[in-house]
Amino acid sequence: MMDFFFATIFSLFSIVDPPGAIPVYVALTSDRPLHERNKIALQTSLYFLLILLAFFIAGNYILSFFGLTIHALRIAGGMTLLISGFGLMSGKFAKRRGYDKEVEKQAHENKQDIAFSPMAMPMLSGPGSISYLITQYNHHPDWSDRWMIGAAILAVAFLVWLCLRMAPVLFKIFGSGGLNAIARIMGFIVIAIGVQFIVDGLVHLVMEMR
Numbered sequence: 001m002m003d004f005f006f007a008t009i010f011s012l013f014s015i016v017d018p019p020g021a022i023p024v025y026v027a028l029t030s031d032r033p034l035h036e037r038n039k040i041a042l043q044t045s046l047y048f049l050l051i052l053l054a055f056f057i058a059g060n061y062i063l064s065f066f067g068l069t070i071h072a073l074r075i076a077g078g079m080t081l082l083i084s085g086f087g088l089m090s091g092k093f094a095k096r097r098g099y100d101k102e103v104e105k106q107a108h109e110n111k112q113d114i115a116f117s118p119m120a121m122p123m124l125s126g127p128g129s130i131s132y133l134i135t136q137y138n139h140h141p142d143w144s145d146r147w148m149i150g151a152a153i154l155a156v157a158f159l160v161w162l163c164l165r166m167a168p169v170l171f172k173i174f175g176s177g178g179l180n181a182i183a184r185i186m187g188f189i190v191i192a193i194g195v196q197f198i199v200d201g202l203v204h205l206v207m208e209m210r
Contacts, residue, residue: 001148008136008152014190015081015129016048016156017088018163019174020183024123025164026171028114038165040115045161047120052133052153059134070138071208074201077131081194084128088187091180124160128190135197 029037055062063073136149163170171179 001144004145005148005152008149009155011189011193012129012132012152012156013159014186015084015132015193016124016160017183017186017190018124018160019170019179020088020186021119021123022163022167022171022179023176025119025167028119029167037168040113040119041161041164041167043113043115044119044124044164045157047116048124048160049154049157051121051125052129052157053150055130056133056137056149056153059130059137063134063138070135071201071204073131073138074135074197074204077128077135078194078197078199078201080127080131081190081197084126085187085189085191085194088183088190090187091183119164132193132197 025041029040032040062068063070133149133153137146140146140149174182
């Protein structure tokens with residue numbers, strides 16, 4: 001049971017990649033006082049938690065509403081994870097998450113709230129993590145497993161808060177090069193998860209067609 005719990009944390013953390021969001025967070029909050037940066041870090045992690053829990057719980061209803069099968073979601077989610085993984089490995093994380101320099105410029109000029117957008121969504125809780133959790137919900141009908149997944153989401157939200165809270169220190173220690181290296185490693189893992197999703201989806205589709 002604990003193996004499943006930690007495996008889920010590791011997979012979700014790799015998909016979300018909080019270290020990859022650190023350079024963007026540092027750039028957006030560099031001119032803000034410490035107490036405000038800490039507040040943004042907490043708000044971002046809470047928004048992240050609520051978004052992923054909402055999609056995890058309501059995912060089945062969303063599939064039913066649009067008439068989608070879990071196998072189709074696995075394939076689509078796998079393709080999304082492949083794109084995210086290649087983005088991490090190529091160093092284009094921010095661009096693939098819908099972030100650009102214009103967002104940074106507007107945030108500095110208007111002092112706008114960045115906790116929900118762009119930090120919580122789409123930087124951290126994007127299509128990859130959402131499709132992963134919906135698939136996990138359907139793949140594990142036992143409620144004890146689902147509670148474990150929910151606890152894993154909470155644990156990753158805590159790790160998101162920790163990464164953002166320590167962002168300036170981590171950025172000084174690792175620098176852009178170090179964080180990019182971590183992102184590339186996580187990108188490789190995310191690609192592997194995406195391939196497995198696609199294979200599982202195709203296998204089940206072929207079996208149903210027989």
